[in-house]
Amino acid sequence: MRQVEVEQKLGRAAFADGPRLLADIGATHARFALQTGPGEYQAVRVLQCDDYTGIVPLLRSYLADHPDINLNHGALALANPVHGDYIRMTNRDWQFSTDEVRRELGLHTLLVVNDFTALAMAIPGLKPTDLMQVGGGAPAANSVIGVLGPGTGLGCSGVIPTVDGFVTLGSEGGHNNFAPADEREYAILQYAWQTWSHVSNERLISGPGMEIIYRALARRNGLHVRDLTSQQIISGALKDKDALCIEVLECFSAMLGGAAANLAVTLGSFGGIFIGGGIVPRMGDWFRTSPFRARFEAKGRFSSYLAEIPTYVITTPNPAFYGVATILSEHLRGRSGANTLMERVQTLLRELTPAEQRVAQLVLEQPRLVLNEPIADIARLAEVSQPTVIRFCRSLGFTGLADFKLKFASSLTGAIPVRHSQVRISDSTHDLSAKVVDNTVSAILKFRDQLDVRAIDRAIALVAKAKKVEFYAMGNSRVVGLDGQHKFFRFRIPTASYGDSHLLSLAAELLQPGDVVIAISNSGRLPELLEAVDTARAAGADVIAITTSQSPLAKKASVCLAVDHSEDSTTFLSMISRILQLLLIDILTVGISLDEQNKSLVLEGKGAANGQRLQISHLDS
Numbered sequence: 001m002r003q004v005e006v007e008q009k010l011g012r013a014a015f016a017d018g019p020r021l022l023a024d025i026g027a028t029h030a031r032f033a034l035q036t037g038p039g040e041y042q043a044v045r046v047l048q049c050d051d052y053t054g055i056v057p058l059l060r061s062y063l064a065d066h067p068d069i070n071l072n073h074g075a076l077a078l079a080n081p082v083h084g085d086y087i088r089m090t091n092r093d094w095q096f097s098t099d100e101v102r103r104e105l106g107l108h109t110l111l112v113v114n115d116f117t118a119l120a121m122a123i124p125g126l127k128p129t130d131l132m133q134v135g136g137g138a139p140a141a142n143s144v145i146g147v148l149g150p151g152t153g154l155g156c157s158g159v160i161p162t163v164d165g166f167v168t169l170g171s172e173g174g175h176n177n178f179a180p181a182d183e184r185e186y187a188i189l190q191y192a193w194q195t196w197s198h199v200s201n202e203r204l205i206s207g208p209g210m211e212i213i214y215r216a217l218a219r220r221n222g223l224h225v226r227d228l229t230s231q232q233i234i235s236g237a238l239k240d241k242d243a244l245c246i247e248v249l250e251c252f253s254a255m256l257g258g259a260a261a262n263l264a265v266t267l268g269s270f271g272g273i274f275i276g277g278g279i280v281p282r283m284g285d286w287f288r289t290s291p292f293r294a295r296f297e298a299k300g301r302f303s304s305y306l307a308e309i310p311t312y313v314i315t316t317p318n319p320a321f322y323g324v325a326t327i328l329s330e331h332l333r334g335r336s337g338a339n340t341l342m343e344r345v346q347t348l349l350r351e352l353t354p355a356e357q358r359v360a361q362l363v364l365e366q367p368r369l370v371l372n373e374p375i376a377d378i379a380r381l382a383e384v385s386q387p388t389v390i391r392f393c394r395s396l397g398f399t400g401l402a403d404f405k406l407k408f409a410s411s412l413t414g415a416i417p418v419r420h421s422q423v424r425i426s427d428s429t430h431d432l433s434a435k436v437v438d439n440t441v442s443a444i445l446k447f448r449d450q451l452d453v454r455a456i457d458r459a460i461a462l463v464a465k466a467k468k469v470e471f472y473a474m475g476n477s478r479v480v481g482l483d484g485q486h487k488f489f490r491f492r493i494p495t496a497s498y499g500d501s502h503l504l505s506l507a508a509e510l511l512q513p514g515d516v517v518i519a520i521s522n523s524g525r526l527p528e529l530l531e532a533v534d535t536a537r538a539a540g541a542d543v544i545a546i547t548t549s550q551s552p553l554a555k556k557a558s559v560c561l562a563v564d565h566s567e568d569s570t571t572f573l574s575m576i577s578r579i580l581q582l583l584l585i586d587i588l589t590v591g592i593s594l595d596e597q598n599k600s601l602v603l604e605g606k607g608a609a610n611g612q613r614l615q616i617s618h619l620d621s
Contacts, residue, residue: 020328021074021107024115024320025049025058026278027091027152031318032062034069035325044318055096056104063105074102075111075328077118077320079153081172087112091152103453111328115320116155119276120147120168122323123159123314130316131274132285135293137310139272146269148174148260149277150209154202158267173263174202181258181295184220184251191216201259205252207279214248234282249283250291256280257295264309265302272310280313287313342367344396352395358382359392363408371408375401406438443565443576444583450564458559459544460591463488466516466542471497472504472532473520480520480546480581487589504532513540522563522577524551533557546581 019034022041030049033041045062052058063071080089088095102110123145139145145159154174160167178199180186192199192212203209207230214233218225223244228236236245260273273296280287297306345360352360362382363370370378378401379386393404463469469488473481478499485497498507505528511517517536521529524547533543533556545557554560563580 018070018072020325021059021063021071022076022321022324022328023059023062023074024077024118024318024324025055026079026115030058030062031321033318033321034066035321038329041318041321041325049092054094056101059101059105071105071107073109073328074105074107075109075113075324075331077115077324078112079115079151079155082112082114082117082170103457106452106454108450109328109331111324111331113324113327114157114170116147116149116157116276117168117170118320118323118327119149119155119314120145120157120159120323121166121326122319122321123147123274124166125322125326126314126316126319130314130319131312132288132315134275134288134290134311134313135296137272137308139310140270143271144267144269145271146260146263146267146273148256148263148273148275150206150256150275150279151277152207154200154206154209154259155277156263158263158269159271161271173266174205175200176259176262177201178204178255179258179262181254181298184217185255187220188213188216188251191219201255205255205259210248210252210279213251214244217247217251218244230279231282234279238283238286249286253283253287253290253292254295257292258298260292260311261296261299261306264296264306265299270309272312274312274314276314276319281315348396352392355384355388356392356395358384359389367408371405402433440576440579443580447563447565447580447583450562452562455559455561456587456591459561459588462516462542462544462559463493463518463588464592465514466493467512467514468494468496469516469518470495470507470511471518471520472499472507472529473497474499474501474504474526474529475522476578477520477522477546477581480578480585481518483582484518484520484585484588487585488592491592501528504528505535508532508535508539508541511536511539511541515539515541517541517543518546519543519553519557520546520581521551521553522547524548524553526553529553530556546584 019036019042022033022035024031026049028049030047031044032047033044036042043066045065047058047061049058052061063069078087078089079091080087085098086095087098098110098112142161144161147155147157147159149155156171156173158169158171160169178189178192178201180189188204189199192203196203204212210230210233211228214225214228221244225244228245233245233248236242237249256275260275263269264273283290293311296311297303299306342364345363349357349360359378359382362378366381369381373381375386375389379389382389390400393399393401396404398404398407471481471484478497481497481499485495488495496507498504508517515536517533519529519533524545530552533545533553536543537556537558542558543556545551545553545560546563547553547560548564549560549562554562561584563577563584565577565580
């Protein structure tokens with residue numbers, strides 16, 4: 001019953017493109033959730049990393065519980081430095097390419113970020129009920145925040161406020177050298193030196209580090225004890241009142257206080273220091289009276305400096321979900337954020353001339369109207385001249401109205417909007433040009449996010465090994481077929497293009513197994529084309545359809561490369577759909593050129609000495 005309820009909640013996702021996969025993957029545990037809307041997290045589950053051989057089996061295990069959920073976007077917080085596409089984990093024998101994992105899972109978007117970068121991004125959105133303050137101090141507004149978290153390792157980051165929101169630091173500060181503050185801590189450092197020549201904060205201020213402190217203090221105190229895990233040490237101190245375990249927690253807390261103080265003075269963290277990770281929250285209220293805060297403020301001449309900085313323990317479960325969800329959301333809507341430009345207009349309002357202020361008020365009160373109306377109507381509605389509208393745009397740093405509209409649309413929707421701005425008779429050449437370009441760019445970006453990469457892979461594989469490729473396209477799509485014929489012929493693949501309804505069926509009858517037909521149609525419903533495709537399939541040929549995904553042509557094809565842009569080609573000339581079809585031809589062309597057996601055909605000339613050059617402009621020379 002519980003699983004049914006979860007699936008029902010997921011079915012009512014607030015995001016138009018479905019739930020988003022979130023994960024916080026540490027060295028020991030991997031926590032998963034499906035975000036169904038802003039602040040809504042469902043199907044939370046914790047898996048043991050030791051049970052899996054790699055990142056893909058781990059992800060597939062979680063997703064196996066939700067086979068009917070259509071996922072388009074995902075983001076992973078990883079306890080590992082993240083630089084570029086290829087990731088080699090330091091705490092596990094796992095390595096992977098982010099893009100290969102994305103393709104494997106069939107996602108449009110997959111982000112991988114450092115786990116403490118995600119935790120840092122979560123902090124600005126935390127509520128007082130999500131935190132436990134330790135000691136005094138109060139956060140200063142718009143100030144830097146420091147983040148420290150002992151778990152399997154010691155995570156470290158910072159949050160810097162900007163006019164656009166927040167920037168997080170991808171830091172590995174946990175690997176700073178450990179600095180003992182008294183004779184007892186020096187004895188612990190000497191114990192650690194027996195194993196490592198370099199002892200970082202992470203070696204001691206972490207779960208495994210707590211276990212090292214326990215063994216070191218036992219030796220120092222002349223005690224013979226069995227090894228305990230960090231969880232057993234915490235339990236021994238708080239429940240059993242074991243003297244050695246209590247000493248370990250006191251020593252650990254003091255060390256953490258010293259590391260937190262170093263971070264605070266390094267960053268100038270007057271927004272506060274926040275303690276995350278899995279170790280400290282287990283100590284509960286005991287941590288309030290631990291040596292942590294006293295050591296934090298014990299900074300000699302800078303004691304008063306640190307006394308003003310508050311320190312908090314993050315007590316809410318799975319806080320990294322909030323941060324990684326925020327990072328994914330900002331990525332999907334554009335880094336500038338949803339309302340940044342609106343806020344900028346509001347901020348600069350008083351600095352504008354009275355006439356420009358009237359334009360600004362129109363922007364703030366009726367943003368969609370400003371987005372879609374020509375300059376003459378904007379000027380009329382604001383009761384200003386057209387040059388005043390241009391001056392308003394330039395006061396905000398834009399070159400003119402078209403530039404302002406493009407950035408304004410991105411600020412409102414998070415990306416260049418997918419919409420059709422109708423060209424009006426009154427539009428200037430400048431406005432009609434901007435609308436045509438904007439409409440096309442918008443459609444291309446939506447098309448990019450909806451690409452079915454698995455279908456593209458299958459199509460590339462079919463064409464790469466084809467004995468013969470024939471393009472079947474009629475009407476407006478004929479030019480796309482001719483473009484494909486011209487490009488594929490350069491790969492020495494026997495290629496033909498047919499656009500006559502009578503010739504389509506005749507050509508299809510001559511096909512054999514191993515041949516490929518690429519059928520292109522906006523509607524996917526032309527009877528002559530459908531008949532020719534049936535004939536080709538009956539002859540044993542494969543059919544790649546470039547058409548709308550729900551059309552009869554798509555259902556008859558071996559592979560469908562979907563173009564689902566709404567355009568009434570029966571009434572109007574096809575414009576944007578044709579561009580998207582041409583893009584698919586280009587994608588196939590580049591994909592074929594990367595195929596091993598076609599590499600030599602991508603080059604003109606017989607060698608580098610003879611002026612060998614690439615034929616494909618997208619390829620790196």
